[in-house]
Amino acid sequence: MTIDYLQVVEELQKKNLFDIQKELTKQRRTRTLIMSMLILSLIFTFIFGTLENPFTYTLSNIGNFFHYRLLFIIWAIVSGIAIEITLITLIRLEHYTDLKTYIFIYLATFFLIATGLIPALKDVYPFWHWMHLTTSILLALCYTVSVVPFSLWISKENPRLRRNIAIWLITIWIGSILMIILYQHSAMFEIWFFTTMILFLLYLSLVLFEEKIIKMSIKLMTNEKDLNQAIEKIFIDLEKATKISKKKNKKKSSK
DSSP: OOOOHHHHHHHHHHTTOHHHHHHHHHHHHHHHHHHHHHHHHHHHHHHHHTSSOTTTOOHHHHHHHSSOHHHHHHHHHHHHHHHHHHHHHHHHHTTOOOHHHHHHHHHHHHHHHHHHHSOOOTTTOHHHHHHHHHHHHHHHHHHHHHHHHHHHHHHHHOGGGHHHHHHHHHHHHHHHHHHHHHHOSSSHHHHHHHHHHHHHHHHHHHHHHHHHHHHHHHHHHTTOSOHHHHHHHHTOOHHHHHHHHHHHHHHHHHO
8 A cells, every 4th residue: 555645744734734744744653763763772771880890899980980971981981871861851851840850850860970980099189089988879869759759750640551660669678678688799789780770771662652643543543444554644754755855846847
């Protein structure tokens, strides 16, 4: 089955659905982008955390005791930006209006990058070592006071997600505490915290975007007689339609 892109666009415009179609395309691309960033951050965390024995060394130890200083800084930047962009995107998607959450997310990113930049060599730089410890504690605190309230708010707005969100939150924070108790001074706490946090954000991105996309798709499919054709219209490439329209207009003007 072939679809006339220009005809579909004209039809959507007549039905006042063209803006919905553009927003739908934007949502799909945004979801793909942030999930790709999170997956990259997840892989990066696992690879960096296992460059040396994670049961013996913390991520800071790996980044400062060995020749991985630059890699540690890059990891902090990549992970911090990926988590920040995802959280901000989801907050806007759900129309969450608590300004404090934005502030804590930005602070968490700042403290994570600062932790990567500040050396953690107690014998050589004792002052900076304590600064490093301070920023590492503050970043965990900021993530907690930003992610938990937002997650609980989503639970209230979407009761069907309440149980899953509760399981994720327990897994992240109780699991992290258990890692500290079991393995004490090691990277296991950090790997567990960031890995489960990123997986949780992947889950939220998948579920919340899917819900939004389904609602918008239903609007586009209303009053459509042919279901297969309606689905094709949902996935129409608007940029392709625009290019085709420009080419046709150029040909007409040249004549």
